[in-house]
Amino acid sequence: MAELNIEATESKAEALQAEGLRLFQEGLYDEGVRRFSEAMEHFAAEDREAEVGEMLNNIGIIRRKQGRWEEALESLEEAHRLFMRRNDKLREAQALGNLASVYASLKRREEAEKAWSMAASLFQESGDAQKQGDTLMALGISMFKSGRRQEGLATYQAGMSLLEKPTLLQRLYRILLVIQTAIFR
Numbered sequence: 001m002a003e004l005n006i007e008a009t010e011s012k013a014e015a016l017q018a019e020g021l022r023l024f025q026e027g028l029y030d031e032g033v034r035r036f037s038e039a040m041e042h043f044a045a046e047d048r049e050a051e052v053g054e055m056l057n058n059i060g061i062i063r064r065k066q067g068r069w070e071e072a073l074e075s076l077e078e079a080h081r082l083f084m085r086r087n088d089k090l091r092e093a094q095a096l097g098n099l100a101s102v103y104a105s106l107k108r109r110e111e112a113e114k115a116w117s118m119a120a121s122l123f124q125e126s127g128d129a130q131k132q133g134d135t136l137m138a139l140g141i142s143m144f145k146s147g148r149r150q151e152g153l154a155t156y157q158a159g160m161s162l163l164e165k166p167t168l169l170q171r172l173y174r175i176l177l178v179i180q181t182a183i184f185r
């Protein structure tokens with residue numbers, strides 16, 4: 001009797017996803033979007049809804065990087081709705097964090113802060129302290145820039161306290177916020 005050679009094989013969708021990621025990392029954004037879109041179609045055909053949402057999120061990130069705001073919002077909002085419907089809190093938080101970045105770029109600070117706040121809560125529920133910390137730091141910077149210096153600094157510090165190993169840049173930014181807060185009292 002011949003032995004069966006059982007190997008984990010990558011699906012067409014997963015191969016397209018990997019190719020999209022490679023293209024994105026190389027700065028070939030439109031090509032990356034094409035691969036992620038193709039992967040999304042295959043994931044949808046395989047009834048893999050979570051992966052469809054991930055592709056939407058990836059496309060939104062690329063469009064944000066390109067400054068194609070409306071396309072970024074469209075993809076990220078759709079990803080957010082999909083993850084919310086699935087009750088996938090971790091991925092919902094990621095989509096919200098990405099949406100917040102787009103809102104902030106569009107100077108829609110109130111929407112950005114609401115999205116970051118919701119994302120931080122969802123990261124906390126999911127037990128991802130690192131992402132919760134990063135999100136609170138982004139929220140704190142936004143609050144600080146909008147003139148709510150004490151609240152922004154407190155939120156930034158709360159985020160920093162969740163990080164296992166804050167980077168030098170994150171620590172320096174905190175020092176700058178403290179100094180600015182002291183100067184503008």
